[in-house]
Amino acid sequence: MTERQQHKRRRGAGVAAGVLCVCLAGSGCAQSGAAAEDAREGEAVQAVRSAADALVGARSSKARTSMEMATGGTRVTIRGEGVYDFRRQIGQLKVQLPQDPAGTPDQRPIMELLAPGALFMKNRGAGVPADKWVRVETRSLSDGNLVTGGATDPFAAAEVLRGARTATYVGEDEIAGTPVRHYRGTADLGIAAQDASDGNKESLAAAAKGFATDKVPFDVYLDEAGRIRKVRHRFSFVNGQMNNAVAVASTTLLYDFGAPVDVRLPDGDDIYAGKIAEE
Incomplete structure (x- = not known):
């Protein structure tokens, strides 16, 4: 027993x-599964953070931009088109403002020249002579010129991704016939400013302080060379007059890499030094 x-x-x-x-x-x-997932996310974060460097390697491209925001109960979209040199961080965009609610005919496009630390605008209106440029120091803007110009500087848009804290591989997609990899995540403007080039460091630092939040959700589509074909950021800034947060979605499309960029910044005599009228 x-x-x-x-x-x-x-x-x-x-x-x-x-x-x-x-x-x-x-x-x-x-x-092991958790470790593999962490490894995949780490690879995604690294791919996204490296996208700006891939653009520098590509030298230049053509660009299309759009900026959507809700104002006064109406959603408006500002569109731009031009070229950009990623090595010199100089570009040119023609920005078309939307038709106003009163039905006034479309305004003349605003010509914008983008340079490290500066934005130049022509056809600005507000009492500025038609043949003069307005110069704006981007580091003095609370949004670092990610929103103010009606178009996000293409290289600044890429350098925001240097602050990617999270990134997930969504899957394969196609942009204008080009196979791309879609990533989604959140970037931190403060981290992006620390890792950005000298030309964007101060502007992104200003945006980190001036936006309603320094966290920026993004969707980015990279080609096989790691270059950005499309990136969409969702910014949130405080409206000074209404003191409330305004959501802005900024989209940048890049194509025709290696396109020639012939941009000459204005001479001092071409820059308007007078007072700009309130609009």
Whole structure:
């Protein structure tokens, strides 16, 4: 009887040991799965953060931009088109403002020249002579010129991604016939400012302080060379007059890499030094 009970106990101990091994193995699998997921996210974050460097390697491109925002209960979209040199961080955009609610014919496009630390605008209106440029120091803007110009500087848009804290690979897609990889995540403007080029460091630092939040959700589409084909940011800034947060969605499309960029910044005599009227 005693020998039979000991045999049963040995069998029970063996079963328990087997169950323990299965549990430990299962735990190991779970840990391995979590580690693999972390590795995939790490690769996604690195791919997104490296996108700005890939653009520098591409030298230049053509660009299309759009900026959507809700104001006065109406959603408006500002569109731009031009070229950009990623090595010199100089570009030119023709920005078309939307038709106003009164039905006034479309305004003349605003010509914008983008340079490290500066934005030049022509056809600005507000009492500025038609043949003069307005110069704005982007580091003095609370949004770092990510929103003010009606178009996000293409390289600044890429450098925001240097602050990517999270990124998830969504899947394969296609932009204008080009296969791309779609990533989605959130960038931190403060981190982006620390890692940005000298030309964008101060502007992004200003945006980190001036926006309603320094967290920027994004969707970005990279081609096989790691270059941005499309990036969409969702910014949130505080309206000074209404003192409430305004959501802005900024989209930048890049194509025709290596396109020639012939941009000459205005001479001092071409820059308007007078007072700009309130609009």
